[in-house]
């Protein structure tokens with residue numbers, strides 16, 4: 001049965017190759033002092049920085065820069081951002097980058113006016129913000145996370161070996177997001193492919209849960225089919241605007257909260273991937289691809305009907321004359337072939353994980369209970385070992 005829910009997504013999107021014009025439209029709604037947050041410098045190389053700074057200056061804004069937000073942003077970097085924002089009495093935060101920069105800015109937005117330690121409050125205790133939240137806008141340059149239109153924020157604490165996500169409410173969603181597919185054309189292939197798998201994983205982790213036949217399942221099958229077609233084009237020609245724009249749009253829909261409404265969700269692949277990254281700082285989508293097949297093959301007996309449906313509706317497996325289990329397994333075999341063709345990480349050892357690290361990764365894994373099988377620690381170790 002489709003469950004009861006409330007749905008609101010307050011993020012305003014500007015999409016297309018002229019989307020940056022939306023920034024000038026939005027800026028007058030916010031205060032004068034803008035914290036311009038970005039990563040390791042890709043936006044300076046590809047010219048996005050100059051375009052954004054030009055619009056901010058034309059809009060009469062005072063700019064304070066905060067650079068160097070790393071992939072898998074850390075709690076230490078968050079503390080640095082809080083200091084900078086407080087010293088400069090920031091009115092508005094503009095994230096220019098990928099999921100890491102967007103996530104970081106959302107964490108910052110709820111920490112600037114908060115007296116508690118943000119890591120402990122939001123990522124250990126999962127408290128909700130009580131302070132005044134500084135508004136965030138986002139210019140997206142890397143596709144995959146969906147962070148541009150959701151309340152998610154994932155922060156890593158290397159000392160504690162934890163990478164934890166807090167899903168904040170609608171008051172923390174970016175006020176607006178600029179989605180220009182051309183901005184993503186300079187992403188290195190490794191990152192592009194990682195982002196594509198991140199999208200696939202977001203959809204699958206909401207799909208493989210529950211046994212209802214609801215609207216979300218059909219939407220997700222459509223999103224997956226579109227993603228597979230566009231990814232096939234983009235891997236051959238990364239400069240294909242049509243393919244890259246479809247991938248960008250699919251990424252947003254995969255995790256802007258819509259498809260999860262009224263149904264249960266799994267999210268164990270993300271918990272495993274995040275635990276891996278807490279130990280080796282690996283690229284997000286690759287941590288997911290490295291563990292997915294071992295996880296899905298392990299839980300397949302507990303959700304065979306849905307895996308068979310996935311095989312037929314997404315991978316065009318012909319079910320006639322085959323058992324449900326055979327059909328389900330064939331779907332995962334098709335997925336595996338596709339993943340290899342995309343150049344995804346197919347094992348944890350490719351990401352530098354060794355067997356002696358597994359116990360630590362098990363300890364860093366948050367166990368979710370919405371999937372077809374709630375794993376215990378022994379089973380988590382088994383899946384990780386199978387992923388090596």
Ligand code: NZQ
Nearest residue numbers: 039040041042071072098099100141142147152154186187
């Ligand atoms: O730092 P710069 O120099 O900008 O380089 C980045 C970075 O090295 C580069 N890049 C980004 N745009 C580029 C570009 N290089 C060239 N041209 C461009 N246009 O790409 C690298 C990766 O960027 P990053 O932002 O780390 O990637 P992604 O968007 O995959 O974000 C990953 C983070 O998002 C979290 C992940 O856990 C991870 O910490 N997630 C957030 C979610 C959410 N908010 O809902 C959900 C996701 O599942 C995910 O967990």
Ligand code: ZN
Nearest residue numbers: 145198202284
């Ligand atoms: Zn993800």
